[in-house]
Amino acid sequence: MGLRFTVLSSGSTGNATVVSTDSASVLVDVGLSGKKIDELLREREIAGQDLDGIFVTHEHSDHIKGLGAFARRHRLPIYANERTWGAMLRTIGEIPDEQRKILPTDSVMEIADLRIESYAISHDAIEPVGYCFLADGAKLSLATDLGYVSDKVMRQLQNSDVMVLESNHDVDMLRMGRYPWNIKRRILGDTGHLSNEAAGEALCRLLTGSLRRVYLAHLSQEHNLMDLAKLTVNTVLEDNGYFYQKDEFALCETYHDRPTLWDVVK
Numbered sequence: 001m002g003l004r005f006t007v008l009s010s011g012s013t014g015n016a017t018v019v020s021t022d023s024a025s026v027l028v029d030v031g032l033s034g035k036k037i038d039e040l041l042r043e044r045e046i047a048g049q050d051l052d053g054i055f056v057t058h059e060h061s062d063h064i065k066g067l068g069a070f071a072r073r074h075r076l077p078i079y080a081n082e083r084t085w086g087a088m089l090r091t092i093g094e095i096p097d098e099q100r101k102i103l104p105t106d107s108v109m110e111i112a113d114l115r116i117e118s119y120a121i122s123h124d125a126i127e128p129v130g131y132c133f134l135a136d137g138a139k140l141s142l143a144t145d146l147g148y149v150s151d152k153v154m155r156q157l158q159n160s161d162v163m164v165l166e167s168n169h170d171v172d173m174l175r176m177g178r179y180p181w182n183i184k185r186r187i188l189g190d191t192g193h194l195s196n197e198a199a200g201e202a203l204c205r206l207l208t209g210s211l212r213r214v215y216l217a218h219l220s221q222e223h224n225l226m227d228l229a230k231l232t233v234n235t236v237l238e239d240n241g242y243f244y245q246k247d248e249f250a251l252c253e254t255y256h257d258r259p260t261l262w263d264v265v266k
């Protein structure tokens, strides 16, 4: 079946994504309780112990809430950069040495036929990363929790077939919302979260290649709506002269309360 994935949950209440090939299966982040992740995996006919490892993007609780319990239960290796390990160790509890794997930022590794590339992103965590997954000539890129898309990130994301891209908030809804100003400033800043407009602007530079589907992700439940996110992204694309046919490209949804269907990347 080739490279495939399902976003189990996306948003500030918890993030987790499964990426699989016929020979490898990994989890990116464990932002829900270990018990809930097991339940969602079972629904997708995956057993926790069959995973080959867990890749961590950063130490915020919506990405590591169930990490320790889940990894211990299934004796899974956890991959993260050294500084993220330092930042999350106290939260996730004791992890046996053989399960602690250091994956430096901007490095590449392989598990069977699955190539995993980590890349630095701008977010207010100690050393946050995104991941690209490549197998069978297909490329899936995960890009959430980033304040802006740097030229370096843009180069990393080039030639993706499918992307999971943050579209966190509508700027006006956030400005008018109930968060304190210092939090709003943080979310809007360079180490915060991508707005719907920013996601659209990033796509203007990415839509030229092989990109077939983009899953809008990490939507704020306070300051966004899926229909608004899609409309804004589409408007930015059209304003910049990017029109697409439905059979060429699609904007897809992720959810905070249920998984996406399996997507076979190519």
Ligand SMILES: Nc1ccn([C@@H]2O[C@@H]3COP(=O)(O)O[C@H]3[C@H]2O)c(=O)n1
Residues within 6 Å of the ligand: 011, 012, 168, 179, 183, 187, 193, 219, 220, 221, 222, 223
């Ligand atoms: N005091 C706060 C309030 C919010 N936040 C995070 O920024 C996120 C933006 O998306 P959201 O879903 O609205 O949730 C916000 C918090 O995770 C935060 O980190 N600290």
